[in-house]
Amino acid sequence: MRMIRASFLRRSTVVAAGIRVMMAVGIFSTKFPPARASIDTTMKSNLSETLHHPKLEGLRMTRQRSVVYEILMDHRDHPTAGEVFERAKRKMPSISLATVYNCLEALVQHGAVKQVNFERESSRYCPNLTEHGHFHDEESGLIIDVPLKQGVTLSDLLELPEGAQIENLEITLRGKLSNH
Template sequence: MSDSAKAFQTDEQFNQRLHTSGFRFTPQRQHVYNVLMETRDHPTADQVFIRSREGMPEISMATVYNCLDALVKSGLVRQVSLDRAATRYCPNMTEHCHFHCTDCGKIFDIDLDDKPSVPEAKLPRGFKPEQIEVSMRGHCPDKGCSGHSRN
């Protein structure tokens, strides 16, 4: 109600995005989004909740989860770890990456001959990676998964 013209254009686009994905615009969603944009430091849902309450004291945790979910599904926000389910374990210590099938939920090992090296040159000065992980999501070749069925 008090945010001024400068943000309006963005709000329009924001609105669009939500609508396209079948969500309504709500002040809570806008607020959660603003909170994320304000400090781009990869907060947890709980941190988002705490920050969101500053400008919107009545907001609930459930709403924060709901908003984050809507924002992710609208392509406005990303989850840093693709999956929020239980951790899985893998005894394959060779160079490989993981393919999560979004249809059947299975995880496949995909061998990589090119080991996933992000050349250090590309990293800002001072970053020293010790482990690089590549993961993919999509459809696996199993029957019913490869985009044959609607879901």
């Protein structure tokens, strides 16, 4: 529970880098329970880093979008929307599943993350925007990014039609990891 005692409080709007931020200006004191204070401090520092990512330019970053994006960047384990929701609830208890889906859709449409679909499974979300494939361990369910080797092109591996321009690359490998 956050308690604010204000002797003078005024709201102002600041626009910086296309992001509108509401600020409360005044003299006030706050009282946070210890656990909540540390979460807020961590969230604010990560929020600052999140807002300055080049892929996010032009996207209105709400607190909810920032939390969802931060979760994807911190774990990089290709979570489903349900898994993102569970993690987001720990940071923002009031967030809804619908809001998480809307945030993920906005991030995908803006090109900040990729939506990855595996056969007959829930969509997963990948923050790695470089060209890469995915290895799906069918025993554990683990999904691992598989980078393309330096200097290798698709035409080295595939007989592409003459003049073909690849706009999207999705490589999914399925199997079993021997060390898991």
